Amino acid sequence: MEPVLPTRRPKRADARRNFDVLVAAAREAFAESGAQPSLEDIARRAGVSIATLYRNFPSxxxxxxxxxxxxxxxxxxxxxxxxxxxxxxxxxxxxxxxxxxxxxxxxxxxxxxxxxxxxxxxxxxxxxxxxxxxxxxxxxxxxxxxxxxxxxxxxxxxxxxxxxxxxxxxxxxxxxxxxxxxxx
Missing domain, CATH: 1.10.357.10 (Tetracycline Repressor, domain 2)
Known part of the structure; x- marks a missing residue:
């Protein structure tokens, strides 16, 4: 059975792409250094601005x-x-x-x-x-x-x-x- 879990994933294709690359970059950063990488580093890894990160993930x-x-x-x-x-x-x-x-x-x-x-x-x-x-x-x-x-x-x-x-x-x-x- 597939669990139904809340997500913030946007519906627009361009916003979804940014969301997905941010999640992938965060997963990679967390795997390397636990919960400590900076949000700026995650945005940089994803190739998006910090404003884009905060628009998708306020915290x-x-x-x-x-x-x-x-x-x-x-x-x-x-x-x-x-x-x-x-x-x-x-x-x-x-x-x-x-x-x-x-x-x-x-x-x-x-x-x-x-x-x-x-x-x-x-x-x-x-x-x-x-x-x-x-x-x-x-x-x-x-x-x-x-x-x-x-x-x-x-x-x-x-x-x-x-x-x-x-x-x-x-x-x-x-x-x-x-x-x-x-x-x-």
Missing amino acids: REDLVEEVHREEVVALCRAAGTVADLEPWDALATWLHRFVEYIGTKLAFADALNRTTDGFQACRKAMREAGGPLLERAQRAGAARPELSIDDILRMISGVSTVEYVDDAQRERVLAVTLDAVRLR
Whole structure:
């Protein structure tokens, strides 16, 4: 199911092009240096004026929210791609995708706690995408029944936002975390 999330994307073709290049430039800048790049740098990367950036995104929060929205849509789509796996494998695969999303998008790591309408809609979309996977695993006796998808997403977010020595360490910590969810 495709989540319906609020967007500021304009309808006019030229304005849409500017909007899209700004989002792409912001995504690239955030991937390189977290949430810290200047808005001037993002406008420069996009090849537009700072006035164009502010016309589309009146605040940094608005720009971060739009980049986050696009990433959440991709994450939600991923839930549909694992549906034919065994219940536990489907949930674990999607949670690994969630970890990749959080781990490579540290500018958005606090998104589960933001209170704007856009971030709340994103949180809801993630719960709606992952919830059925968890419920299916719980019905199959593969996941602990007392856990909610919100519990798991918060737990996974917590272990995803710390720095690790290497990928192997991150995978070990994630395996232990998922083991706490799995019912044996």
